[in-house]
Amino acid sequence: MHPAQLLMIDLSGPALTADERGFLPANPIGGICLFRRNIRDRFQLADYTAGLRELLGKDLLIAIDQEGGSVVRLQDVPYGPGAMALGAANRLELTRQVAAATARGLRAVGVTVNFAPVADVNNNPRNPVIAERAFGSEPQRVAAQVVAFVQGHQAEGVAATVKHFPGHGDTAIDSHLDLPRLMVGLERLQRVELVPFKAAFAAGVAAVMSFHGLVTAVDPNEPATLSPQVMTGLLRDKLGFDGVSFSDALDMRAITARYQPAEATVRALAAGIDMPVQLGPVSQHEATIRGLEQALTAGRLDPLALGLSLTRVRRLARRYPAQPDPASAWQDGDEALLSEAAQRAVTVVGTLRPLAAGEQVVLVTATNAVGGAASDVIDSPAEALARRLEGLGLTVLRAHYQRSAPLAASEPVLSAVRAVGRALFVSTARLRMTQDEAKLGAEVAGATSEFAHVALYNPYHVQDLPGPAVVSFSFHPYAIAAVADVLLGRPAEGRLPIALTPA
Secondary structure: OHHHHOOOOOOOOOOOHHHHHHHHHHHHOOOOEOHHOOOOOHHHHHHHHHHHHHHOOOEEEEEEEEEEEEOOOOOOOOOOOOOOHHHHHOHHHHHHHHHHHHHHHHHHOOEEEOOOOOOOOOOOOOOHHHHHHHOOOOOHHHHHHHHHHHHHHHOOHHHHHEEEEEOOOOOOOOOOOOEEEEEEHHHHHHHHHHHHHHHHHOOOOOOOOOEEHHHOOEOOOOOOOOOHHHHHHHHHHOOOOOOOOOEEOOOOOOHHHHHHHHHHHHHHHOOOOOOEEEEOOOHHHHHHHHHHHHHHHHOOOOOOHHHHHHHHHHHHHOOOOOOOOHHOOOOOOOHHHHHHHHHHHHHEEEOOOEEEEEEOOEEEOOOOEEEEOOOOOOOHHHHHHHHHHHHHOEEEEEEOOOOOOHHHHHHHHHHHHHHHOOOEEOOOOOOOEEEHHOOOOOOHHHOOOOOEEOOOOOHHHHOOOOOOEEEEOOOOOOHHHHHHHHHHOOOOOOOOOOOOOOO
16 A cells, blocks of 8 residues: 555645646545635536546545534535534434535535534633534533434435544643643543544444544543544544544644654554644645655554555545535525524523614624634624624614724724614624623623623623623524524524533
């Protein structure tokens, strides 16, 4: 075998460069991970994936992060409002149907592996990278949602991947930026973090993705991705998982601060990862392949173990073959389904007095949305909400602040709120509010008795401000519409799937 067969890489754009056209035919790469930069629309993407398979063979795995909500690479196919929105709706059949629609959209463009769903139990209110990407904070409820998603998704012919094994929910560091630590004992790991993963394994999930962090109860020295104790001892030997294991992207600081790309890839394979995901330029991929060949020669990698990994990878490729047909991405009823999911997710915390057509309201928000490295966010979801409210007959005055210096806008913001007498404070970041941002929000709440907080992103923001709140868990277009409807009096059906505790 050639070690490149176990490597998943990225590509630079929507068409291959000259370097890529030279590199790919000479190296039997086993997988390609797609990003937004590779995509113009679903028709171009279907042609692109077909061209890649002409170069690399029909068993090529083509993967994407299409979680829904804030993590969506391809937009002109069906996708849902995100995991925590589905957790708030708490209807397992709805989750199955949303996952099925998501998978049909990916199947239509030649994608065979989705790096979803997130199976982390998000029980840390300060988690900077998981948060609303998880289904909730209660292990059994998360497990039920994960299983429903996996079932619906794989029934439509696209492999699902549970991540980030063995759990990224109880961390306060983003692995894109540094090395997180899951500092819990084995009993707690079994009782909380592993519950959704074990349920997914029992349900036949095709793949798992690793956590770039220390799991101190299992291996206090190496990130889970690079730990034989985690990726072989725990995953294979103790839990009996026999699907494909992917690494999370090895370009994250949790890994690159410790090892060069080739060394990280060698260590991931040695730990038991079947297919490391190595992102970078062609020159880096060439160096990584040389490093893998040298590691095989030096005896650092076991050819028999790599052969087992290749068997698992090929089995997955043949179980989930490419079936591109971009015209089939949307089915009758998909739009109604996604709208229903968004509507059932919207949650009200506290007592909300509805707006009414003809009223004026000041919408206070930061100048743009901030999601972090994992997310695909629109520039101003609050503006989308303002326009929706205007379309429903309200007069909306905008009052903006800079997230870097919220209190600098205090005087004009409060003047506008006092003049109008009704305010919406719209939060649009995954990170928790800074002290100054929360102070500005409290000042706005104190300036009028007609105040509501709208959390379009991180639901834990409701802990940062006083007063009633409307929570959407995402700014999916249907979620924006559903929030507007609730603000004008439609009853909210969602229930927070997280515990709100002081953080």
